[in-house]
Amino acid sequence: MCGIAGEISFQGNASTYHVDAMLNNLAPRGPDGWGVAAQGNICFGHQRLKVIDLTSAGAQPMHDAKLGLTIVFNGCIYNYKALRRELEQLGHQFFSTSDTEVILKAYAQWQEQCMNRFNGMFSFAIWHRDSNSTFFARDRLGIKPLYYYHNQQGFWFSSTLPSLLKCAEVPSELSPLGVHQYMSFRAIVGSDTLFSGVKKLLPGHWLRVSAQGEVEQGRYWQLNTVVDDENSRSEQDWQQALKTALFTSTKRRLEADVPVGVLLSGGVDSSLLVGMLSELGVKHLHTFSIGFDNVADEEGNEFKYSDIIASHYDTEHNKIFAQHETLLTHLRPCIEAMSEPMVSHDVIGFYLLSKAVSEHVKVVQSGQGADEVFAGYHWYPPMTDTSNDEAAECYAKSYFSWDEAGLAQVLAPEYCVSNESLKLVQHYFASCSSQLPVDKALHLDTAVMLVDDPVKRVDNMTMAFGLEARVPFLDHELVELAFQMPHQLKLRDGGKYLLKQVAREIIPAAVIDRPKGYFPVPALRQMQGEYLEMAKEAFSQPVARQRKLFNLKYIDAMLAAPEHYTGKFGSKLWQVTLLELWLQQHNIQ
Known part of the structure; x- marks a missing residue:
């Protein structure tokens, strides 16, 4: 995992000036190396975190003179070894053992179809010398970010929004739509950002930019909406299929040339990861938990649950207790690390936890995504009792932080774009081919809301310390399986029913049959x-x-x-x- 940035000039040669500025901001994402390559109207930059192929052969920007391709890449391709063997059989020769080079050769072989073969998290840019065009792609569930801006003079891109803003060409005019989304969703979603004209490449999409400034975009993956509700599989069949998919996903995310740890909150999701890794034979697993000062009657940690798992599996457990002074002094550096404003209280928890974890390992697995994919949130049950006509309003009532009346009070008039966030939900539900409102809500949360809140939160906070976070619950094959399941198998018994049934086969019941928890940060709630x-x-x-x-x-x-x-x-x-x-x-x- 790394940081990437670049410039494509439509008016002559590209300069390293803007790319250097962007890379300087991205330095924490890639503390192990730095590289810039400029040729003609193209300039690519890369900050490297060494996880796979720790040698200089894996450095970026990576150029293959024979193929005429240059790449900068952020992420990890978990099935790169199998793809490498396939590409070697097709005649390709390799000069490194990196997954980066596998992407390069795969693109040469299959062009924009290559992403369909990748299992992993990624955003990358590939410059094609012969056509002088640049190809961008982002993984299916948006785990790795990619921001960009273009005008008549050029095209600029980066792994984070603050980095992109270091380029003087990129405007910083607040977008009323972005502000409205932030206030409603607690995130700015889809291709939008907080600034007018500045965009994100959507998950599951690719982009091609010509030397003349022509921009072409396409979609290579879309989350399925066909639920198998004809009782063709029994509950036991579903449970076994889910268990198999979970172990496959978790094992894939062990692919690294450095040790892998786990962020252990004490909830069922992260506890299940520890249990599966133990069954996969991982020894001396490093686990990490964080807690905060109590405020009034609100408890600031869940150590009693994480301790159960750490003791049960005899992990190398690290408990971080963040006192009031620590939280206060790290809030502004935490905000500095946010690619976009992140209001969730637990973001400071991830920041402080990542700071401590980075002193022990370079890669961690995290339980993000399970609540969206397997229906763990409180707003899903009401969606089973509403009609399609009222579904968006029902969702908004449970999910939005502010209603329109409240926004009219707190925002200046020019930022009160009436009902724009509700319109987004209405449009999504209308275009989503899922039949039931609850399935539409799960689809929206997994394909849209998850990307720009929990997933981005984990990426930003871990990468602030050069730490790579992997999210097994967002393996695209696992997610596709989950979206074939009838919603009843998810919502039963308070949510995540089938996931908990799998967990009962693996981990202690005490961390399964407990109230749902979060990283509690009482100080920011009070x-x-x-x-x-x-x-x-x-x-x-x-x-x-x-x-x-x-x-x-x-x-x-x-x-x-x-x-x-x-x-x-x-x-x-x-x-x-x-x-x-x-x-x-x-x-x-």
Whole structure:
């Protein structure tokens, strides 16, 4: 896993100036190496984290003179060894043992069809010398990011939004749609970003850019919507199929030339990963948990559950306790590491955990995605009792942080784009061929919401310390299997029923039959004391007053009584404060 950046000039030769600036911002993602290659109107840059092929032969940008191809790549192809053998049989010769070179040869052999053969997480750019065109692709579930901007002068891309903004050509004008999505979804989703004209390459898509500036885009994968609800498989059949797929996915993600650990929250998902890795024969597994200070009656850790798993499997367990002072002093560096503003309270947990984990291993497995894929959230059961006509409104009632009336109060008028977030959900549900509202909601969450919140959160926070995070629950074959399952096998007994049934065969019941938990960070839910002072300081800055993003009279009311502004997903004051802090941290005027 690494950081990539580049420039394609439509007006002459490319310069290393902007690429150097972007790479400097990406340095934490790839602390083991650095490279820039410029030729004609193309300049590629790469920050390397050594995980597979630790030699210089695996360095990037990687060029194959015989094929006339140059690549920069971020991610990991888990089946690269099998693909290499296939490509060798087709006559290709290799100069490295890296998965990067496998992508290069696979593209030469199969062009845009090559992604269908990859099992992994990836975003990459390949320059073709003979056609002077550049090909981009992103993995099926958007685990690896890719941001870009283009105008008549050129095309610029990077692994993160703050890095891309280091290029002076990229505008930083706030998008009303992006702001509306952030306030509603707690994330900016799809191809949109917080800034007008700046885009993300969608998951499961490719992009081709010519030297003249012509941009062509295509889709190579789409999450299936056909549910096998004709009772052709018994519950036991589904359970066995799921168990097999889970072990296959977890084993794939052991592919590395360095040790692999696990982020162990104490929940069923991460505990199941530890159990499966143990059954796969992994010895002396490193596991990591984090906890925080209690606030009032709210407990700040779940060590009692992670301790059960660590003890049961005799892991090399590391417990990190983040005291109040640690949390406070690391909040701004955590915000600096966010590619886009991330309001979830547990983001600071991932940041501090990643900081500690990076001192022990370079690769970890994480349980992200299981709640979306296997229906672990509270907003799914209501979707079983609504009609297709009312499905979007039912989803919004449970999922949105703010309703339109609230947004009209907190946002300045120019950012009150009426019902745009609801319209997105309505359009998605209308175009999704799933028959039932609950299946439409699961599809939306897995294909869209998951990408730009939990998955991005883990990528950004781990990569802030050169740590590669792998997410076995988002293996595309596992996800495709899950979306064939009838929703009843997911929602039963409080959610994730079938996943928990598999877990009962592997891990102690004490971590399965427990209340659902998260990384608890009480201080950010309460917004009192020094955290409230931090919010007041942020909104007292001249830039916050001049920005004209918020209705500052309403913000002042929130600052005066934060306890009155709490929603389903925590403190609303924290949400607006986080956005303002992120903009200030990245010098957005």
